[in-house]
Amino acid sequence: MKLPRAFYRQDTVAVARALLGCVLWRRIGRTLLAARLVETEAYLGANDMASHARRGLRSARNESMYLEGGHAYVYFTYGMHWCMNVVTGEADIAEAVLLRAAEPVRGIEAMRKRRPKAKRDRDLTNGPGKLCAAMSIDENLDGAALDGNLLWLEQGEPVPEEEIGVSPRIGVDYAGDAAWWPLRFFVRESPYVSPHR
DNA sequence: TTATTGATTGACT
């Protein structure tokens, strides 16, 4: 079952937690890829100095952050990597959840072709750029609705509250106080979370 | 107009 549009209208932090255990699906021609999310981060719009929408910044790059919940925000960073977010809340409120890591569950051979440097299965999708590379997520999917037939999310086995870890977000040291906000969520015992920390 | 830097990854010491 694809997650309903109403799911994405919830509070952004609630969505970030609820996405753990959900399965991200990608269709490329006849090939189906799927991965179970194990690490997410919430980004809270204009007042969040770590967000691309800090101080209400709005440009061609982050325009899809301002869509209503249930769309993808895919951006290019460090001159070479793509990262995917799930947009949350109402239209014109730029809040989103970054998908940082997942456990590959389907189409692993196809993922390996796109991630030739991955040594172990966990290396296919244990980082936001790696996840996008493995699942072929790029500018073509920026702004895409998440109930379409190329990219969507389904409910998976729910992760019990006590198995969810919380920490500051990764890679946002420039963000002042916001760098310390506890907005990273992950499955504690999962070997598929991103390295470092 | 030019300069800085990043919601990262991978190679190397």
Next chain:
DNA sequence: GTCAATCAATAAA
């Protein structure tokens, strides 16, 4: 542990 790759958005001038 250090650092280069590589480029667009933003900031500075």
